Amino acid sequence: MTDTGIVSNRSSFDLLSVDEMYAADRAAVEGGVSGTTLMEAAGAGVVRAITRRWAPRPTVVLCGPGNNGGDGFVIARRLRQAGAWDVRLALLGSPDRLHGNARVMADSWDGDMLPLDPKSTEGAALIVDAIFGAGLSRDLDGITRATLESANAADAVRVAVDVPSGIHGDTGHECGYCFRADLSVTFFRKKPGHLLLPGRMVCGEVKVVDIGIPASVLEAVAPRVAENDPALWSHLVPVPGLQTHKYRRGHALIVSGGQESTGAARLAARAALRIGSGLVTVACPPDSLIVNASQLTAVMTESFAGSLELKEILGRRRRNAVLLGPGNGVNEATRTNVLTALQSPAACVLDADALTVFADQREVLGTAISGPCLLTPHDGEFMRLFGEVPQGRGKVDAVRQAARLVGAVVLLKGADTVIASPDGRVTINGNAPPELATAGTGDVLSGLVVGLLAQGMEPFEAASAAAWMHGAAAGIVGPGLIAEDLSEALPDVLQGLR
Secondary structure, three states: OOOOOOOOOHHHHEEOOHHHHHHHHHHHHHOOOOHHHHHHHHHHHHHHHHHOOOOOOOEEEEEOOOHHHHHHHHHHHHHHHOOOOOEEEEEOOOHHHOOHHHHHHHHOOOOOOEEOOHHHHOOOOEEEEEOOOOOOOOOOOHHHHHHHHHHHHOOOEEEEEOOOOOEOOOOOOEOOOOOOOOEEEEEOOOOHHHOOOOHHHHOOEEEEEOOOOOOOHHHHHOOOEEEOOHHHHHHHOOOOOOOOOHHHHOEEEEEOOOOOOOHHHHHHHHHHHHOOOOEEEEEEOHHHHHHHHOOOOOOEEEEOOOHHHHHHHHOOOOEEEEEEOOOOOOOHHHHHHHHHHHOOOOEEEEOOHHHHOOOOOHHHHHHHOOOOEEEOOOHHHHHHHHOOOOOOOOHHHHHHHHHHHHOOEEEEOOOOOEEEOOOOOEEEOOOOOHHHOOOOHHHHHHHHHHHHHHOOOOHHHHHHHHHHHHHHHHHHHOOOOOHHHHHHHHHHHHHHHO
């Protein structure tokens, strides 16, 4: 991605860990681009981002002792050279401790170096955080924390260089305290911490600038995490042709619960139909058949009593994808139904109760999974299956390990939905608005996934596409959203993709 914001190819959505970004820097240097050239370009990119958004104003650049601080020296110098900018610079630690490229850039700064402390930010209308960047793993304390507290309390615009100090670039975790930015300017590619909570909430607008690292270095770095975007999967979303008929578009089966909990299945079924599944059937216990049938039109209904009858339904021709869990109940019947479905040729989506019934029995579930399968837990369901994410360990690593443990794609729902494949690929979804935090929206998401599986998409791509379209539909509806609105907004999303 260049500073113009134009996306050149799918690799523009790769996310680099802190170590991978270090490797990209090294590869660029080994390829003939000097470290000082990269640092000069980084500082220049930040200055362009600032001057395109704000008029000159009193500014303080807060610099740390490493390369992030080196970028800060370039920013301070170039802002001052831009004219009309009143620029101060405050440094954490002694100038004598600077080394390498940061030392070179410090030597090119001809202004004062104030000590970094809370008074540094007084009178500033724009504060640039170039203290630590993405690699910090210890909690902020002492004078650094006090300075950031002062910066966050100031009536000023706040700009972070790379990642706000105090946010880990890999996990998005807050290290005790953090800078709260209106704009974060990062280089070459975003990091997972720009999208994962709580980092996403304090980065503000995220701008990626080109600093001269050739895209070819990605071949050596081989990133496995990407920001979820249609560029990654839109070419795989089935589009019907003139000769397409409903039987070629797949048949999704949604398993409903009893008569007191049928709404979740109907939400999922409508979503599966909207996303393009040629046929959708809600299969339910006999006592809920009339409840479902009286509220469904294009979606068909069928009753079954026990797992043997469910097996018979799944064995019929063209029933190629099945969703279990929403409103099914946490009971032995649900557990048996899941194991029955996993023995069928159909691609399976397991959500809600279909996951909770295997709490503390993850090995049983993993052993039963042999074909295309996708799990869509929320945080509580994920914890019951895989345990709590250890302190300091990132959501990406936790979901990736979960996918490997059960041999299925895992979509961990949330404002920062993470989707992982057993082969190690990961996407992070960043377009989910807060209006999705309402009853039934997760059932719609699972319906979108099973509808795409019915049409022949692979689980990882289907999950990524469904998560993005789910967020896009919610963005169209906006405030006041209820789960029923999402399927009705989907045609606009699909039209936009085409």
